[in-house]
Amino acid sequence: MPHRFKPEEFKRLFPLFRRAENQGLVYLDSAATSQRPECVIQAVTDFYSASNANTHRSSHRLARAATAMVERTRIASAEFLGASEASEIVFSRGTTEALNFLASSLCSSLDPGDEILLSRAEHHANLVPWQMAAERYQLKLKFLPESLIPGPNGIPQTENFLEYLSDKTRIVSLTAGSNALGFSVDVASVAAQLQSMPCCLVVDGAQLAAHQSIDVKLLGCDFFVCSAHKFYGPTGVGLLYGRRELLETLPPWQGGGEMISNVGLNASEWANIPQRFEAGTASLSSIAGLEAALNFLSECDREAMYDHEQELTQYLHSELMKIQEIELLSRPEGNLGIATFVPRGEVSATDLGHGLDEQDVAVRVGHHCAQPLIDALGKGPTLRASVLAYNTRADIDALIVGLKLALGAVASAVSNADNELAALSIEDLRAHNDWQSRYRQLLKWGSAIQSKPMIRTELNRVNGCEADTWLQRERRGEHYVFRLDSDSRVVRGLGALLLVLIQNKTEEELEHLDIEGVFSSLGLKQHLSPSRSNGFYAMVKKALSF
Numbered sequence: 152m153p154h155r156f157k158p159e160e161f162k163r164l165f166p167l168f169r170r171a172e173n174q175g176l177v178y179l180d181s182a183a184t185s186q187r188p189e190c191v192i193q194a195v196t197d198f199y200s201a202s203n204a205n206t207h208r209s210s211h212r213l214a215r216a217a218t219a220m221v222e223r224t225r226i227a228s229a230e231f232l233g234a235s236e237a238s239e240i241v242f243s244r245g246t247t248e249a250l251n252f253l254a255s256s257l258c259s260s261l262d263p264g265d266e267i268l269l270s271r272a273e274h275h276a277n278l279v280p281w282q283m284a285a286e287r288y289q290l291k292l293k294f295l296p297e298s299l300i301p302g303p304n305g306i307p308q309t310e311n312f313l314e315y316l317s318d319k320t321r322i323v324s325l326t327a328g329s330n331a332l333g334f335s336v337d338v339a340s341v342a343a344q345l346q347s348m349p350c351c352l353v354v355d356g357a358q359l360a361a362h363q364s365i366d367v368k369l370l371g372c373d374f375f376v377c378s379a380h381k382f383y384g385p386t387g388v389g390l391l392y393g394r395r396e397l398l399e400t401l402p403p404w405q406g407g408g409e410m411i412s413n414v415g416l417n418a419s420e421w422a423n424i425p426q427r428f429e430a431g432t433a434s435l436s437s438i439a440g441l442e443a444a445l446n447f448l449s450e451c452d453r454e455a456m457y458d459h460e461q462e463l464t465q466y467l468h469s470e471l472m473k474i475q476e477i478e479l480l481s482r483p484e485g486n487l488g489i490a491t492f493v494p495r496g497e498v499s500a501t502d503l504g505h506g507l508d509e510q511d512v513a514v515r516v517g518h519h520c521a522q523p524l525i526d527a528l529g530k531g532p533t534l535r536a537s538v539l540a541y542n543t544r545a546d547i548d549a550l551i552v553g554l555k556l557a558l559g560a561v562a563s564a565v566s567n568a569d570n571e572l573a574a575l576s577i578e579d580l581r582a583h584n585d586w587q588s589r590y591r592q593l594l595k596w597g598s599a600i601q602s603k604p605m606i607r608t609e610l611n612r613v614n615g616c617e618a619d620t621w622l623q624r625e626r627r628g629e630h631y632v633f634r635l636d637s638d639s640r641v642v643r644g645l646g647a648l649l650l651v652l653i654q655n656k657t658e659e660e661l662e663h664l665d666i667e668g669v670f671s672s673l674g675l676k677q678h679l680s681p682s683r684s685n686g687f688y689a690m691v692k693k694a695l696s697f
């Protein structure tokens with residue numbers, strides 16, 4: 152009998168939230184990964200401490216128990232997704248691996264020129280594997296018209312879907328819910344329209360499965376993929392549902408142990424489905440944790456959880472809408488618990504994300520692995536707050552308070568840094584006639600570059616600079632804003648010089664800059680060591696490579 156859902160009680164089932172250091176944590180990043188309840192964590196450890204063995208291969212008691220656990224989890228997974236039988240469930244490492252498998256296997260039997268229909272809203276996991284397969288098998292990628300996703304009311308319009316098909320469309324692969332803007336897609340309507348067409352429908356259910364009960368038969372799709380870590384399960388395991396008739400026609404994509412029935416030196420015979428698609432040792436402890444997650448969810452009132460998440464999503468949007476200093480990009484209608492926004496004005500999304508982190512509010516900043524969609528919005532990196540059933544209204548209130556504080560703090564830090572930079576002028580530097588005095592002045596300029604631990608990431612690292620140096624570029628409207636940090640005083644001075652030249656410029660303005668001319672006219676080319684000059688140009692390259 153499912154118990155009545157109470158968010159505060161539910162949250163207490165999660166050990167991470169109970170820890171002393173997490174009492175103030177506001178976790179709004181569940182679209183990236185959910186937290187796990189105690190029973191899931193326990194099942195992972197229990198597997199190793201009580202019943203660890205490899206599956207299928209050995210004849211001993213522990214191996215039999217591990218094999219039984221995997222096959223039990225397969226049955227539970229089939230029930231979780233509404234599949235007709237357990238053999239329609241393939242375990243993968245996650246959504247990404249499942250989509251790579253589908254792209255590789257489904258495309259291998261297509262003819263050159265055949266088409267795959269995708270949308271701009273896809274996660275990179277539902278885009279890049281198709282790009283790779285298209286190149287390998289000379290297929291064409293087609294994309295739904297821009298108006299379809301997210302559509303005029305924020306919800307993708309799926310009527311008249313057949314208009315987007317050609318007589319060469321063989322695969323349609325769509326997300327059931329955008330991880331970047333939260334909108335859900337009526338994949339059931341798409342499936343109904345595709346029924347008599349010679350193409351199959353792949354559904355990326357990574358976000359949907361975390362919020363709604365899934366019934367692949369009702370959805371009517373041919374393939375459905377999702378990751379356990381989004382719905383309270385462990386990382387390292389995901390589910391692929393495929394209609395039996397289709398799975399039976401698919402070639403395996405990886406070879407190895409367990410996926411064969413007979414192996415010769417030059418050729419082998421494949422095992423039946425689903426083992427044919429599960430080469431090698433799976434992440435068995437994760438499958439044990441997945442079993443616990445599925446049992447856990449089967450005892451939850453998922454409808455009540457969904458209603459609670461929907462209420463939070465509405466509240467989140469209505470509260471964010473009241474903050475003038477941000478622009479809300481997502482809409483609450485048909486939304487799977489995601490609010491996406493950007494700061495207006497001078498504040499950068501990345502700095503704001505770090506500002507929120509300082510208040511212990513966890514959100515995600517960037518393009519959320521959906522770069523084509525985020526790029527199309529033309530707002531640069533965005534902040535994403537995402538909710539799951541353990542979140543409460545108090546979490547949203549804390550986000551709003553944190554956001555206001557962070558907006559204020561970041562705006563004043565930015566304006567201080569910008570004022571310091573704005574006070575620097577190349578002419579001042581030039582006025583120092585002798586090189587030693589000019590060099591000392593340049594070193595002083597370095598103080599305009601304050602330490603920014605948050606930009607010290609591998610992505611921002613300037614390669615080719617002797618000292619550890621990081622440069623972050625962010626687009627704000629038409630302009631580009633740069634942030635720099637370095638361990639070296641000289642590089643900070645040179646960096647300040649570079650920022651004076653490039654800060655807050657449009658791409659066109661940046662293209663027309665004569666940085667090299669300024670560099671030589673100040674005598675830097677002549678007096679600086681080659682390694683320092685190279686460091687300067689490494690920063691230029693990092694800043695201006697579009």
Ligand code: PMP
Nearest residue numbers: 245246247274276330357358378
């Ligand atoms: N598709 C969507 C819609 C997602 O949200 C994600 C995870 N962010 C993925 C695919 C990829 O999932 P995973 O990283 O678990 O393979």
